[in-house]
Amino acid sequence: MSAAPIATDMIIIGAGPVGLFAVFEAGLLGIRCHLIDNLDKVGGQCAELYPDKPIYDIPAVPRCTGQELVDRLVEQCAPFEPVFHLNQQAQALTHLPDGRWRVSTTADLVLEAPVVVIAAGAGSFVPKRLPLPGAEAYEGRSLFYAVRRMEQFRGRRIVVAGGGDSALDWVLNLQPIAASMALVHRRDDFRAAPDSVAKMRRLVAEGAISLVIGQISALEGADGRLEGVVVRSPQGETRLAADTLLAFYGLKMELGPIADWGLNLHENLIAVDTEAFETNAPGIFAIGDICTYPGKLKLILSGFHEAALMCQKAFKICFPDQKLIFRYTTSSTDLQKKLGVA
Amino acid sequence: MSKLYVTDREGHEHVLEGQVGWSVMEIIRENNLDIEAACGGCCACATCHVYVDPAGLAKVGEPGPDETMMLDEALDVRDTSRLSCQIKWTDDLDGLRVTLAPKF
Ligand SMILES: Cc1cc2nc3c(=O)[nH]c(=O)nc-3n(C[C@H](O)[C@H](O)[C@H](O)COP(=O)(O)OP(=O)(O)OC[C@H]3O[C@@H](n4cnc5c(N)ncnc54)[C@H](O)[C@@H]3O)c2cc1C
Ligand code: FES
Numbered sequence: 001m002s003a004a005p006i007a008t009d010m011i012i013i014g015a016g017p018v019g020l021f022a023v024f025e026a027g028l029l030g031i032r033c034h035l036i037d038n039l040d041k042v043g044g045q046c047a048e049l050y051p052d053k054p055i056y057d058i059p060a061v062p063r064c065t066g067q068e069l070v071d072r073l074v075e076q077c078a079p080f081e082p083v084f085h086l087n088q089q090a091q092a093l094t095h096l097p098d099g100r101w102r103v104s105t106t107a108d109l110v111l112e113a114p115v116v117v118i119a120a121g122a123g124s125f126v127p128k129r130l131p132l133p134g135a136e137a138y139e140g141r142s143l144f145y146a147v148r149r150m151e152q153f154r155g156r157r158i159v160v161a162g163g164g165d166s167a168l169d170w171v172l173n174l175q176p177i178a179a180s181m182a183l184v185h186r187r188d189d190f191r192a193a194p195d196s197v198a199k200m201r202r203l204v205a206e207g208a209i210s211l212v213i214g215q216i217s218a219l220e221g222a223d224g225r226l227e228g229v230v231v232r233s234p235q236g237e238t239r240l241a242a243d244t245l246l247a248f249y250g251l252k253m254e255l256g257p258i259a260d261w262g263l264n265l266h267e268n269l270i271a272v273d274t275e276a277f278e279t280n281a282p283g284i285f286a287i288g289d290i291c292t293y294p295g296k297l298k299l300i301l302s303g304f305h306e307a308a309l310m311c312q313k314a315f316k317i318c319f320p321d322q323k324l325i326f327r328y329t330t331s332s333t334d335l336q337k338k339l340g341v342a
Numbered sequence: 343m344s345k346l347y348v349t350d351r352e353g354h355e356h357v358l359e360g361q362v363g364w365s366v367m368e369i370i371r372e373n374n375l376d377i378e379a380a381c382g383g384c385c386a387c388a389t390c391h392v393y394v395d396p397a398g399l400a401k402v403g404e405p406g407p408d409e410t411m412m413l414d415e416a417l418d419v420r421d422t423s424r425l426s427c428q429i430k431w432t433d434d435l436d437g438l439r440v441t442l443a444p445k446f
Contacts, residue, residue, distance in 0.1 A: 050381070
């Protein structure tokens, strides 16, 4: 079960650009941070949705790609040694009798801090689910959107759907232990790494994998137990015998458990004040795309501004006995020491 | 003025004013119809998927290579499928009919 809670100053939910910059602003004020993200990497939308696309409206950075921005933010906040807890979703938020907050994750991690910052963007990145009627009944038993333990699939008759890296990786990894393996994709062209595609084609030629071009149109089976997958193509319908379907149609964003935390929401966004970006719960802040207030713009630069102001109030909560003096990084040796440059 | 006809997932048709320079996704979104368009029109999410009425297909043209790749992440993709953020509105498209694809 859960290990002992980790105590820190600030728990940041979401390691997108805004969560990362909050680490920097917090660090300047001596606030230590732990971050939680559902993705297997930091960078939020910039890293997941558009790593190679250019951004032109970051002040003083005329042009950089999504991934470059993330890399620079990571470098900028590195002196403050943030602790990242990736591949897990922040699930529950509870108020402790001593006034601090406790956040627990889907990986049984428990964090406690006086301040929680929700920098959750449009929510957690989660796999897109099959919108077929009745598909839900199979989820978790015969229908999966991720592989956690490979062994679970030994001896199964597997159909994998999708044309990207996840689909091809699991076709190649699971084929040796599966009873049968079929790959279903909409067209005979794959966006996955060329090397994986070549390996897959070789196995198809050897007869170890069947490749079916078309789209899944129905699932057959009963009581959550899959028996077959129907694939539709311009040539007609094919039925593949299968007890397991792994579907990889990419990720989408979903607010998830945050919706149930008792925070004031407006259409899936968290309402905050514009002085400190605090929510209706004292000590819980929301910054970046997830927050809303009159005039809010979902831009990275707005999130950066929100992070800086939020930290002023967070400081008072973390260190009620200390006085905060306003200083520039240019001239303050104290700040420069924190940054490791003085 | 040019018109865009959009059929929603309940089968109701909405007549929208075309806006030259906007994408079809933007016209649909700004009229508050239910289109997710999570990536804001960057061809990075496939949540602006529509079916183009066959009569308008030739005018709209074929999806580009990025769009075809992104359509892999949509479901129930048909020959008439397009990502609406990749269709730029021109007055030439007057009378175009599209149907919102299912959500997932
Ligand atoms: C294609 C595209 C192009 C864009 N171009 C620009 C541009 O040019 N300029 C600009 O300013 N903006 C641009 N944006 C918008 C910009 O990317 C967002 O404003 C920015 O990413 C918001 O940052 P964020 O940190 O608030 O949230 P996100 O980047 O969305 O990150 C939030 C993170 O929180 C995680 N998360 C959420 N809930 C949980 C939970 N319960 N547990 C664990 N983790 C959770 C998510 O997995 C995600 O990684 C663009 C967006 C897209 C999609
Ligand atoms: S809005 Fe994301 S692909 Fe069109």
